[in-house]
Structures are given as structure tokens and as C-alpha cells.
Amino acid sequence: MCYPYNAAKIGHFGVLTSRMAEDTKHLEVTLETQVESVNLAEEMCLRLAEAAGFGEDECYRIGMSVREGVINAFHYGNKEKPEKKIHLAIDLTPEKMIIHVTDEGAGFILKDVPDPLAEENLLSTSGRGIFLMRAFMDEFDVVKAETGGAEIVMSKRLPGAGSAPSNGSGSGGHHAGPHQGA
Amino acid sequence: MALHLTPRDSGLITVVDASGRITLGDGSAMLRKTIRQLVDEARTNILLNLADVDYIDSSGIGELVSAYTAVRSKGGELKLLHLTKKVHDLLQITKLFTVFEVFSDEPSAIRSFQ
Numbered sequence: 001m002c003y004p005y006n007a008a009k010i011g012h013f014g015v016l017t018s019r020m021a022e023d024t025k026h027l028e029v030t031l032e033t034q035v036e037s038v039n040l041a042e043e044m045c046l047r048l049a050e051a052a053g054f055g056e057d058e059c060y061r062i063g064m065s066v067r068e069g070v071i072n073a074f075h076y077g078n079k080e081k082p083e084k085k086i087h088l089a090i091d092l093t094p095e096k097m098i099i100h101v102t103d104e105g106a107g108f109i110l111k112d113v114p115d116p117l118a119e120e121n122l123l124s125t126s127g128r129g130i131f132l133m134r135a136f137m138d139e140f141d142v143v144k145a146e147t148g149g150a151e152i153v154m155s156k157r158l159p160g161a162g163s164a165p166s167n168g169s170g171s172g173g174h175h176a177g178p179h180q181g182a
Numbered sequence: 183m184a185l186h187l188t189p190r191d192s193g194l195i196t197v198v199d200a201s202g203r204i205t206l207g208d209g210s211a212m213l214r215k216t217i218r219q220l221v222d223e224a225r226t227n228i229l230l231n232l233a234d235v236d237y238i239d240s241s242g243i244g245e246l247v248s249a250y251t252a253v254r255s256k257g258g259e260l261k262l263l264h265l266t267k268k269v270h271d272l273l274q275i276t277k278l279f280t281v282f283e284v285f286s287d288e289p290s291a292i293r294s295f296q
Contacts, residue, residue: 035206124244
């Protein structure tokens, strides 16, 4: 089964593959390091989330999180260098939608990211993306990608799915397992 | 949806009616340009009407904060009017409600500058 995307449109930005392994559906796309990729990634994930049965509010949160993940890769990871790519992968299991956003930068340590709610950071003009992803998704983590860059992994439970993660990848409400290859 | 900003004067206050999305790219750049222009014209008491803005991302939030500090550095004030639920919730979770003055009716907002 394939997702209802226009491959030609996405092909302009990179490579699209689609496969089904047991109960998990997988979609992967390589995006250029450019502002337009942010909107494209958001649009793609929104359509997937809608098709998976998420309601309007959850779709908004998923779309915003993907947007922030790709902005992070575009700006902080790839430093807006056009020769670098942004890799977006989505796994749809019977329990949840798992989103991976990987850049080709130097990576970063999640605990080193400043807290945007701290008094001294409230008037900062940047640094809220990670916070929003954590707030809007059920599970969130950043791991070192095989490329050396950062891989943001976040998930949202499907409507009607059980409340506890069943694949063993989650813990503590803010962790999703690293991407296991495409 | 592209961001449209329309400034209008209400006494000594400039009300900027916004519609669309304030996001990375054109939306944030448009807001920056408009606020910079107003500040250059010494119109530093600004009421930003967000009634028709239902989407702001982290870049847009950063631009709002940047506008706020730019206006205040010139002795003016930037206040917000008519937040949609999504924008309201976003400002709440980012604690920016403690920074921005927010109004739900224009006459009260205008009076607050005096």
C-alpha cells in the first residue's frame, strides 16, 4: 500500500520510497536545505496524519512539530548550506506515528539546549523549536545519526491506540527509539 | 497562506491588521520589514491585530519578540489584539503571555496606550 502522494512533486525535492513491512508503513523523503522544504514536510505529514485518523488539533501539533524539526535541521544542523540534505522518515505502526528528521550537521546534545522558559531566555528571538516539539508530541528524543548529524525522533499515539507504548521504544514520556534504517 | 499586514492610524496608535501565517521565510520577513518601517517613521505605539492569524511557528514567535524589543528600545510599546485560540495557546505555553500585553477588544487596547 502506498501513501497518496504525488511522487513527481516530491521527486523535485529528492527521493521517495514507500514500502510496507508487516504492520508498519514507511515513507522516506530527502529534502533540500531550503525554506520551501519546511512547508513541504509539514504538508506531507499533515496529509499522512489526517489519513491515519488524527483529529484537527493533533494534526496541528504533528504538523507544527515536523515544521520545527525541519527548521532545526535547515538552520542549526545544516547551517542553511544547500549542499547538505534533510532526511525525513515516517513510520506508521498500528500504535503510533513516528517521525524522524535527520540533518547532516555536527549533532547536538539535547540537555545542552537552553530552556526557553527560563526568565533570562524569555526575550530570546530563537530556541523554542525543541520546546514546541516536546510539548506537542507524546515522545521526543534526539540521537546521533549515522551521518554524524542529529536525528530528531518523535511520535504521537494514534487515536484509539493504547496509552502505553507497546514497541518498547518509549520511556518516560519523552523518548522515542532511534530510527532502525530504511 | 502568505502574511498580509495593513497598518492604519488610530490617533497616536498604529494598528497593524495581520492575516495569514507568521512562519519561517516570507511571513517572518514581512513582519520584520513592517515593524522596522514603522519604527523608522517614529510610529512606536503599535497594536498588532492577530485576529486573522491562526498559525505562528517558532520563527514567527521569534519575530514577535524581536518586534517587541525593537519597539521598546525606541520608547514605544507593542501590544497584541484578538488572538486566535492556537496563537493564544502558543503564547501561553511559551510563557510569552507574561511579556506581551494582550487585549480582546480594540477600544480597550487603544486606551491602554494613553
